[in-house]
Amino acid sequence: MSIHYPRLTQKSRRLLDQITLNHGPREKLGHFFLAADKAARDRGITLTLSTDFELLREVNKMNLKHWHGLAPSFDAAYGGIDGSCGYWIMGHNAAGEIVSTQAAHFYDMATETVGDYLRSLRLFYPHPETQKRSGESCNVSSPNADKINGRVVFSGSTWIHPDYRGRDLPKILPRISRALALTRWDTDYTISLVSMALVEKGVAKAYGYQRIEPGVEWLGSAVSDRYLGALVWMPRAELLQDVDRFESEVGHREHAPANAQDVVRHAPAAN
Template sequence: MKRVVNPLNVSRFLRGYDEAAAQKGIKLSIGFDFHKYVSITKALATKVPTYPTFRPDRSPIEKGDGYWMIGLDKNNEVVLVQAARLYDLSNSNFAEHLQSLRVFYGDPATQAHPQDRCSCTAPSAKKINGKVAYHGDFWLRKDFRGQGMPEIMAAVLRGVSFLMWAPDFVVGLPERWLLSKGVLAQYGHLHWEAGGSVLHLVEENIVADDLIAWLTGDELECLVNRDERSEVALCA
């Protein structure tokens, strides 16, 4: 379904969260050069390595199909990072995209290790198709945790993704501990299921068993236009 994006509504939505971050001493900015993003994330000692999903040497991102966000403190030191990219799954679905390894590699046939595997058993993943905005690579510095930053980070990415792409779905693959610690709720996901991605990438030394969480395009549009943050369910 084609959605009409009202830039003023998105601007008002983003401004509120940008100001909320500024009140915590964080300056947010958006970038599009993923070579630069990888160089930034490599320097973060406590962050797990960025998945090949957001590394242009393994999964090129066409201009306009991806962006990243960074937050700096008053000393211009990195406080947070996260990234987003768009997949055209008009002839596929997110479960198939995961299991084919195309979420991680531009050309799995030549780039994936023969023993690389990804299974997705979440039933709803097969229904996630069309224009799909994938949000991932979340990292927040320890001294800024417990201050509501996940809500701000998620909201900014949703607003920017809606403005750029007006996607049919916004999807992520959060770690299971985020659910038990209540962080998943802070992100404002309306839907989640287990079995999102059981992953083993041999050369990347990645082993994961992640949930899948998502919003529909209608829910995203309602969130941005109403700007009621945690009350997205009222739009249903």
């Protein structure tokens, strides 16, 4: 394989040691994180939480043969994402090679909507008026784009090295990211954009999304001259139901401790 940690010289921390349960049902989420982390390890991958978005850029650049360019929403070069509003989950093998990524970017949209953020390009750039490319635009006709607002996380940059595909990782990584965003930022919705080519292959459903709405046309971006995709989204209640389905969809879970929330750090109740 040709991918390695570009700059990490110390042993990475394990994902479970990095999670603090701030929001959401602690017992349910604690059991889920234990099961999901084990599912990844059973497939030869150790997960680590990172806010080093320069490293994510480097991993992306080294793997453009089987990964499109990094979306601006997750690209530190645009200045819109850092540890206060984002993270990414790296997966590495026993040799220390990075073989998977999954990122998240949190937006407090208040009364504005995902449709507003897409059409104005603010979902992609912190300052679209000066950062967008000449002629770049986004047309949106997805039915619920103008209804989704509040505390929203954009889940994306899902990438798996070809040698590690076919191991159900698309069923594991996005679910971890959604649940982590919920407990970190108390999210109302998770959204993502999935190209129509991948929707037709069933990738959006593999990610766990049931609400798949074609109607996003992103023109003239650095990612693609003409991106045709679907807005996929999940409200908080469905996210928690999806967590419950994890065991049956990904595989049997070994018995977890009765107080699973104690295995993952949790914030005081007053928080």
